[in-house]
Amino acid sequence: MVVSGEQPLPLERKLEREKMRDRALGGPAQEDLPTIPDHYDWVGEPIVYMNLGYQTRNEEVDSSSKNSDSYYTVQASGDLLGMESRISLAKSAYDSEHREVLTFYKRPDSPDESMAGGLKFMAAGDIYAVSDSLIFSGGDGLGIDLQFGEVSNNDSFGKRVIEGDGPPNWEVELYRNGTLLDFQTIGSDGRYRFIDVPVEYGDNIFDIRIFGPQGQSRNKRESINVGNEMQAKGKTAVRLSYTDLGESLIDDKPENIVADDGTIIELREPPGDKKAYLSVKHGVTDWLALGAAFATHDNVFGQGEDNQYTELIVMGAFPGISLGFNHVSQDDAGEAYQLSGQTRLGNTSLSFLHKDFDDFSSDRNPGANLDTESEIRITGTFNPLSAFYAGANPISYSLIYDDEQRVNGSQIETLENLLGFSLLGGRMTINTTHSEFSQSESRTLGRTSYTRVAGYNTSIRAEVNYRIDPDAEATSATANITWLPTPHIRTQLGLFKDLSDDSSDSVDFTASYLLDKVTLSASAFVVDGGDNALFLSAEFSLGADSGNSWSISGKPRSQNGRLRARVFLDNDRDGIFSDGDDPLSGASFIGRSEWKHRETDDYGIAYLDNLSVDAPQSFGLNESSLSDPYYKSTFAKSHIISHAGGVQKIDIAVISTVEAEGSLSISRKGKIAPLAGIPITVKNADGDIIASAITEFDGFYVISGLPPGNYLLSMDQQALQRFKLSAIEDIPFVANADDGVVYIDAIVLR
Template identity: 25%
Template sequence: MRQRVRPLAAAVGSALLVLAQPAAHAEPAAPAAPGFSYYGGGSVPGSQQKRILLVVPILNGRELNDNLALWREPDGADFVNLDAFLHASAIDSTKDADGNYQLTTPIGQTLLPAASLRTDGGVVYAGLQTLSSVLAARVAFDDAEFALRIDLPWQPGAADKSPAAGDADQSVDVRAPQASLSRWRSELSGTVVDGEAAAYMNHRIAGALGPGYWHADFSHGVSGDSHDVDVQALSWLLDRGKSRWLVGQERLALHPLLASFEMTGVQYAQTNRPDLVYEAAGGYYGQLVPYQARPTSVIRGSGPPGGTAELRYGGQVLQRQTIRLDGRYEFRDVPAAPGDAIPIEVAVYAFGETGTPLRVDQTYSQAGNLQLPEGVNVHYVGLGSNGFLLDDNRSGTGGAGFYQFRRGFTDRVTAEAIVQSIGGRRQTVAGTALNLGMAGSWAAYAGRDDSGAGARQVLGDGQYGPWFWRANWLDYDDDYQADGSLGTRNRRAEAGRTFGDQLRVSLIHSDISGDAYSDIRYTKPAVTWRPTPRFSLGARPEYDGRYSYDAQWAVRRGTRLSASRYADISQIALDQDLGSRSRLQFTAQRDTELGNRYTATFNRYEGGRAHLAWAAGVLGGEGRTGFLAEASAELRPGLSARLTALRDPLHASDGTVIGFSIVADFAVTGAGLARGGVNQGYEREGGVSGIVERPAGARADFDLSGIPVLVDGHVRTRTEEGGHYHVQNLDPGVHRVELDNEGLPIELAVHEAPRRVEVRAGSLTRVDFGLELRLGLAGQVRGADGKPAVDIDVLVVDATGAIRARARSNTNGYYRLDGLPPGTYALRAVDRLERTLVETSLTLGERFLFGRELVLPADPNRSSPP
């Protein structure tokens, strides 16, 4: 078992934990807690010698229980014990024959080359700069707090979905529940203006019921006269692998050329590739079978590893996502409405940046998303009533029904046909998606309703060498979208060329008309230029033909200048980092409708268990002044709050606007509430949740947070305050769930074997763990001359004379004994003939004991009295 030392306060860290390595055989100035490996420091004395520091790791703002060994070179280069670092960061690794390490993280895999590693005393060390680079993270030693700060662009344990560990036929220790409330998410948000409050709540709850699972979405007002409950979804789903059933009310959007609708009834789907067809079922509408033919329904792109991709629609942020280590991001089931002229955009930020994005990319439909592999087929059918029967605000007239068929005839040809009837109005769609090789991917669809009105869609995208192209042509006849509606035309195409990573140029053509907006028609160039890694320029026409501009200049580390124009706002900003947790930002904005605004804002992240963050700013504009104050914190795991106070000089009539939000997001079991993660759709996944219980007789101040929970041998999460935990995104099946002993406080141990746990889609299985109080001691054996005594056996003997533990002193005389229950013992040093050299009494109560010295008598052949 890997030895552990509990972290000490930063104030005493430098006094107790810095081990400046002396000559090879010298002793440390003061005994440190046993369990830390002492390393030789070479023969060069003084300041030219390397040092090994025992430092406290702070992972994403949270102090961990395990200390890390840090190797510091005289030239300032820092290296960390690789095995301990990966364990603390919950990163899996495999080592190849050449000594390289393949690291697996929630945002992809990366390679740590053998050439970047160092070895000392059989321990492998990795450079902090190398780790920062390959993990797209910030790993640095903080001298002020004597800590190793590890800021990862993901939450440790949020691993990708692992394959199911087995079938339901295998032996199971813990069965999934038959009925439960497994997940609960509620959000209260609102504002207070001139003393009047307006607040709104939405809820999502889900759990197991019989062989399937249920979920409900509803919302309501909590102020004024608006208290009506709006039920967005209420359904029960049965997943049988290749087939799925759903009973209840849901919103459906089967194709961009078909009207979306709400239905109460029964849905059924069948496919021979459920892993491919159902996997992305967390669509915007949450329907049983996700459909990828909505405009820009899947958006892929690239950006700085570990950074953030922010999905925007008409300037409004819809989703955020961490960019994977391979530099890619992907948004699935993007809610783009059929015929919408406003393009979806993705703002790309570097890791840790939240001000002005590095760039803003407009996106287009991608025909390749619509293709199925050869032989894959999908049948999707539904029948019921139009509207939601349980919600008067969503009631419809008549019946509703549909049938959809998709099939991959070859890897290059996919065909599709859909017919739906809503309230007596029938629409049909047929088409195909093609892979034309070097000519790219193309898809063409035609729709018709029972009155003879039609609609057409053509999608295309591709790349050949440095050349790329995209096209989206969407036309609706009069009366097709609804009776009395005017025809809509939305045609957009782009073709261009890239010149390495430095330059991208293209020509964009747009032709838009319809009753919802004025006619728009233009053909304009777009360009992105990045002559150096620190400087970039970009210009691109928006949907209405106006240009958006963006310029970024990283003046130096922690300092960035930016200028941008987007929609009606132009902005110049200066961002200055003040350490690793603070930032000062100055902005000057020009709003073509409201006027000029000048802002100075200080942002601070305090971290800790509450993840406290706050900001304060001064605003000025149009001869008036204002302010901004904001704070957010996690009140308990899964319960967070945010409060904002704003007096905007450009909205002087509003006075001071107070905004607030409280979000409760929990995994629910009989063991209590843990931080959750409610799904937005019908993913075929479940989870486990429970508590690690404090053993009888243990101190009340034992910290049960941060204990690694392993699923199928991989760390998937860590316990929260109080010992609660939640592992989500597990495939249905049987999984092996256990605790990592090495993550426990030194006095505690797991006394239960790993469990084989059944996981079912849509619900949580409760798995609790009990601990035992197992104590120990450590110290040093010295001779009568005060020098370390090497290879001396040290025994712990109980009242019956039985030996309960044995250890041998190392080259520095240190020993350590573990795994003892509370009680009174004899601590004895013996020679090789088991003759007692020295003995003393020992009482173990609540704590691990350090500094227990045994001094041998001058004559090693003569025993010392107890």
């Protein structure tokens, strides 16, 4: 046989056949991957995000008034003292104070494990206090939160707290199953938090979309399944939390931001409450769980009042429905109870909630003003056009009715409806809220928003706010168009129109230059009446890189984990990088699309960003990127668990393998014909099967990836019997590292 440089090697032909089979079958089969657990370093390699800016403002009211100031956001995450640490330093323009927030987190290395004492989750430092259905409504402060047995972020039956980090003054939108639920602006502490977020019975996919003033965008996804959450039979969950709302780990006690006329622009001064909470839940049967909670609230709202509470919790999960009952007693006062339930009928989710208060005062009922509160939620989807058009998208809807009866006899009824549907390639959301007051007053407000990605480089966001009753009128309108004319240039045009009597229209335009190392932005802001402002900013991230250096990136990275992969030729075949091994450069990886373009350097090292922290991330070596087709990785493609700021260090050993090939044919009546479909196996010296193949249509077989050593080649005896052929003895052969290819003598069966 003659082999020239233009002819593919047998191994290359085999790989190409596998690719063709994968394409024909719709892709490779899904794999059950091994899991590489998380780990925490005592001192890790931090990831730092920075947004540095300068603003100058000219107020036309006072032509001599020209103000300028700097602003910045620094967010870092990394391992410290064996825990995940997150710190945020932020200062807004014209703000004399800066804010510091530092929080430590710790979770088990894998979901099926626990830490000491069965601990599943720990948060310490600047945390958010417990939020439940009848007693507490959360709050920022210095404290610690410990959860044993399972982790819960619920604040009420059928409701959740969804929180995260982001640069101050960025906008956050919260979507559930594709429908916009709420939005807010990130505060000066660099944290966003959605309280009492309703969840449906069944699957809930929450998308958190964060938008920056220069057209930046980030996306995060969380999933919650309601109906399968009840405490498992025989399992116990414990939560212990303490929060001092008047303190911070490193920040001085903040002061309110006050305008020149004394108006409070942002409320920062904490009330000084202290909240302690202990809950225990136990799964009694497959359908019943019981629990109890004990809580203390000292210096309520900073007024010196102390309250203590005892709660009984009953939860039931039946086919298609979940029920809950809570009863709370307040020491030396009254009591409260809550009855709740959730179910699903087809595409419709139903939820109800009823609270009754009797001389009961808490965060959820300040001053004991509430007598009863009832809520009914109906959410779902329908598709009126499905009968006419198979590709029609469904319409999502939500109806929420809330009725509050107060001790003084007053009543507030609220009906909120939300409708979401596809329109002109985008997503339209219509939200209206109607409120009825006992004084025969009513108010109806509405908001309609539209988002669309028009092509790969243009996105549109628009919103109109209006009042329907009384005196129907539009109150304001906004529109934002983001356009990327090139991969390195991002522009955004923003329009705001105040449709009320007090007009304050504005226009802003931003241009950003997206470099590999930094994103530079310039924004101009003009208000009707002559006021204007100019913003200049630089946005970048810092992270450790190989060779004891730091890498700079124009993309935010502090919210995710990182992976430090080292690829080396394992010359001594011990699986450990040592002096006798050779680093391999130019190797790339699979798992995320951007990893295909991130190659190892001369040290054999590559840092891979955006390692998922919400779910296990698949990871493997792209063997086709190795410089020698006979190199084979001993590392199996795996799922990796990580945390924000964590750096997973993985060494990938590569060995030089040998390819064995030969042919099998049959001779009858003097004619030799190839024998196809015969299983071939290769055994090592211990008799273990380490590789296999099946003869192709031409009788040839190729067995690749064999480490150097002594082997035995055998053929499936049952397959041979189909051709009435006698069994043959195993054929010994030797694979040497320098051979590359071992040619086994042609086998002719008679």
